[in-house]
Amino acid sequence: MGIRLSISVVDRKLLWGRSANRCAWPACNQRLALNLLNPEADILRDHGAVIGEEAHIRSARQIGPRYDPQYPREKLDTYGNLVLLCPTHHAIVDKDEGAAWPTDAVENLKATHERAVDEATSATDLAVRDLEELLVAQIANWEIKARLATWRAMTSHLNNVYPQLRQDEADGLFELGAWLLERRWPDGYPRIVYAFENFRQVLTCLLELIGRSFEAKGQIFELPREHKRIGWNASLYTELISDFNVKANVVWLLTMELTRAANLIISAVAAELDPLYRLTEGYVLLQDGDAFWGIELSRLQHPTPKPDSVPQVYSLQALIDRTRVELDGGDPRSEPDIDLYAVDVSEWARPTD
Template sequence: MAIGSTARKVLWARSSNVCAFPECDQQLTVNLHDDGSKSLEAAGIPLGEEAHIISGSKGGPRFDPTYPAEKVDTYENLILLCPTHHRLIDKREGAGFTVETLRRIKSEHELSQRRQKTGQEKRDDEIELRTIAAIEAWADRADLTRWEGVTWKLNAPIQRLKESEIASFTQLGEWALTRNWPSAYPEIKRAFDNYSLILCDTVNHIRKSFQPIEGKEEIWEIYREYKHRLMSQDGYDAALKDFEYRSDVLCELSLELTKAANFVCDAVRSEIDPLFRFEEGALPHRVGDGVFSNTFTREEYGSAERDRTHPYPGKKAIEARVREQGGSSR
């Protein structure tokens, strides 16, 4: 587990980017783990460190085997410090600073910082925290940690989905469509509006094209009429062509959905959290049957697409692309 965006934002906002150690008052800069941060550090600019009050590692500072592992990287177990005081509290496995002492230091520091803020600053902090919390809720609902598995199911030679997965897609589409994003973050709002458009088109395409497999009602696939009744050769060819067309459109929609999701991640990093999915990187787009072929690609909008209000061109354009290509891009 790693420190999430919400925990990080709450910690930095309530600490006002200042070291929590008594009488330090060192103004801190976020470490983006990039060349710019290295240059700042080399120039003597202190980078903030999100220190753990209770270590998650056996033998670490103030390690407590009874402390829940899922709480180690949460806001309640973090304190913002400068590098000097982080090293100080962790010396000799943290023997000089108890858990209770660090919690008191953190609480007193955050209360002191809050008293110095204006009403508008407090409201701005709350909007920022609520926004990043909604973004983390999206990341969980969209299953970003398993994105390659999501796209693979939409790109397999025979696309099949569980009924519960279709329901999750539908619920996510409704959630995305009804979000109100603060005007303070115009790129995030634009990215989510774009994501909502492609997601709704994908859900509608699945709903119109899929039917439950006979005898396995919990599994759905694109309806193949030629498998369910006798028909002439011309009828068979037309039904097969219809199946392939619906399958290819879904493949193209999954590609566009990956672009849109990566566009959202870029907007979040640009406007609110530079470290959002920093370690995980871009969402991968997976194509293949998992046996004879298995390809991962990085799908993102180009500069011309990003210049449009909505980079996603719309389902009609996707359908035209499939017809022009004679199939999908897989």
């Protein structure tokens, strides 16, 4: 067993960083290569690289080495239950279901190796390691706050014909916006810093629209249909339905752009911090449609930003104005429509002053 794809970005960074990418077996100290995928691992082996193995201290299998029924299952793939070994010494530690290597012996093996690594590592390198551990913890926190696990469901609510969010989703997005505004990102990771700032700019624009135009209805925040609340008045009806249609299109455009921004973060983290980041979960998908009309899933991505580029500020008013022009005023009863997937949202939302 090489790389365990169920291990989080935080646990992998702790395991490999504190082991200095070397086997924990005494006197082995073999430098280990990260096993990206099986075909790549075969190529690395052919060229003499030793593939690192993320070994369980306590097995996840009842008949496995050092299985402990009292150990919480949710902790099996965490740093505390993993040790980095070369294939040879992984096999030795696990031989005969770990009979010669009980749990405390493997934990001591790991601790001794990590102490030796710390003693041999310069203060500067230790500071870099500590910084990267903090950075991956912030990224894991972003995943939770941004609700990546339920991204499809959240985007389907915003992409509704009548855009809406659950109260907890709306509260979570506003909390995320404040959290991102507080962040101070470290130097040395330009793609990650760019991607998070780009995500923040898009989210800020969306939150401005939600805060300005959505209203609470029970446990739902929704874009109100004011045109449904008036008596017969043709000119006022046209004004209100046009305003609703323009804002609904802007919500859809910003939801698409936020999905692109989230995927830009995923690509940046994989490029600068952990090549296996979200290799199992993958990118987040945008969900459009419903069970009646059919559900459509899309993977939307930004191109890699040019070096030294600066994230753009998104102007909600500029985006609303451009959308209204493209919709010829916004009345959905007229012909104009927008191919939302073809829109360069950043261009439409570029500040005009």
